[in-house]
Each structure stands twice: as structure tokens, then as C-alpha cells.
Amino acid sequence: MEGDSALSATQTPAPAPATCPTCHQGLRPEWYFCPNCGTNIHPAPLSTTLTTQLIIYAHSVILPMFLFFSISKWKGYTYFKSEDPVAKQIGTVAVVLFVLSTLVTFWLAYVWTQDAIQSSIDSINADMSI
Numbered sequence: 001m002e003g004d005s006a007l008s009a010t011q012t013p014a015p016a017p018a019t020c021p022t023c024h025q026g027l028r029p030e031w032y033f034c035p036n037c038g039t040n041i042h043p044a045p046l047s048t049t050l051t052t053q054l055i056i057y058a059h060s061v062i063l064p065m066f067l068f069f070s071i072s073k074w075k076g077y078t079y080f081k082s083e084d085p086v087a088k089q090i091g092t093v094a095v096v097l098f099v100l101s102t103l104v105t106f107w108l109a110y111v112w113t114q115d116a117i118q119s120s121i122d123s124i125n126a127d128m129s130i
């Protein structure tokens with residue numbers, strides 16, 4: 001009974017080719033680079049050293065705290081809630097600037113993503129036309 005063999009499939013990386021696609025040198029599955037011509041057969045795994053882990057964990061802890069302290073130190077919202085009309089006006093300008101800055105950030109992220117997609121399409125087309 002070999003019923004549910006698909007369920008036992010785990011997240012294993014794609015097997016490396018048995019021969020180098022560039023120079024047809026025979027390869028072992030554990031190799032990341034062809035020893036003959038240096039072709040990258042499959043990407044090296046992400047570093048899992050203790051130092052790398054500590055840096056990643058430190059960022060995970062610090063980044064939300066940094067955002068929290070930035071927002072809690074931001075006077076704009078205090079001014080915006082103020083009864084004083086002049087202070088409220090300052091707060092309104094601060095909120096508008098905050099919203100515009102957020103929109104610009106998203107827009108820049110969008111443009112950057114489109115640029116990255118376009119440049120990879122261009123390089124693929126350039127490879128094809130050779």
C-alpha cells in the first residue's frame with residue numbers, strides 16, 4: 001500500500017544537476033560550485049552561524065522598539081489633539097506631512113520594485129538576443 005506518498009514530501013531543495021550545465025563536469029549533489037569551471041550550481045544556504053542568528057534576533061527585538069519609541073516621541077499627534085488652535089494647526093501640518101511621507105515611501109517602494117522587474121526583463125531580453 002503506497003497511498004499518500006505526496007504527504008511525506010518535505011521542503012527539500014531541488015536536487016543539483018548530475019553534470020555541470022556549462023562544462024558537463026560530473027558533480028556531487030552536495031557541491032554548490034562546479035570544481036572545473038566555477039559555475040554556481042545551486043545557491044549556498046543562508047548562514048546559520050550563532051553570530052548571524054544573534055544579529056537577526058537583535059534586529060527582530062530592536063526594530064519594533066525603535067518604531068514604538070519613534071512614534072511615542074512624535075509630538076505631532078499631541079499637537080493635533082491640542083485645544084490650542086495654533087498648536088492644533090501645527091499638529092495638522094505634522095499629520096499631513098506624515099501621511100505624505102508615508103505615501104511617498106510606498107510610491108518609492110513601488111517604483112523601485114517596478115525598476116527591478118524591468119531591469120531583470122531587460123537583461124533576460126539581452127541574453128536572448130545574443
Ligand SMILES: [Zn+2]
Pocket residue numbers: 020021022023024025034035036037038039
Ligand atoms: Zn562546470
